[in-house]
Amino acid sequence: MAEDDVVFVGSKPVMNYVLAVVTQFNGGAKEVKILARGRAISRAVDVAEVSRARFLLDVSVKNIQISTEVLNTDRGETNVSAIEILLGK
Amino acid sequence: MAEDDVVFVGSKPVMNYVLAVVTQFNGGAKEVKILARGRAISRAVDVAEVSRARFLLDVSVKNIQISTEVLNTDRGETNVSAIEILLGK
Numbered sequence: 001m002a003e004d005d006v007v008f009v010g011s012k013p014v015m016n017y018v019l020a021v022v023t024q025f026n027g028g029a030k031e032v033k034i035l036a037r038g039r040a041i042s043r044a045v046d047v048a049e050v051s052r053a054r055f056l057l058d059v060s061v062k063n064i065q066i067s068t069e070v071l072n073t074d075r076g077e078t079n080v081s082a083i084e085i086l087l088g089k
Numbered sequence: 090m091a092e093d094d095v096v097f098v099g100s101k102p103v104m105n106y107v108l109a110v111v112t113q114f115n116g117g118a119k120e121v122k123i124l125a126r127g128r129a130i131s132r133a134v135d136v137a138e139v140s141r142a143r144f145l146l147d148v149s150v151k152n153i154q155i156s157t158e159v160l161n162t163d164r165g166e167t168n169v170s171a172i173e174i175l176l177g178k
Contacts, residue, residue, distance in 0.1 A: 041131040064153040
């Protein structure tokens with residue numbers, strides 16, 4: 001998978017990220033990885049579901065992983081959950 | 090899996106649900122399913138990660154599924170994403 005076949009979901013509207021996913025598949029990608037941390041995890045699931053159900057009917061969820069990442073902040077280390085959703089044809 | 094080996098995550102603090110998960114495993118459950126919809130999805134991932142990493146070191150994530158559910162509200166049908174995280178020994 002090329003490095004740019006990754007969509008990192010943050011706080012923008014869901015459709016911004018859906019557009020990014022659809023664009024990558026239409027550009028020839030066979031798989032696209034959707035990544036998110038913390039509260040953006042819910043939005044990442046929305047992005048995967050909307051992309052799959054509404055725009056990319058030949059694409060399905062291949063794998064989902066969750067993990068805990070350690071972030072260094074001003075106030076010391078803090079843990080944040082992360083998700084990785086792999087969509088593929 | 091018995092019907093009560095399910096923890097439905099809503100808007101309470103993460104540790105409330107972690108306690109429910111840990112209690113079910115300590116009560117003999119071999120698998121516990123964590124369910125959530127919409128914005129609670131991020132919290133469900135936190136519940137799974139905290140349960141696994143801090144309290145149940147012999148438990149791992151067996152499967153994760155995402156889906157779209159149709160809710161009937163006053164203003165008509167609306168779609169909401171859902172997640173199902175299966176933890177098991």
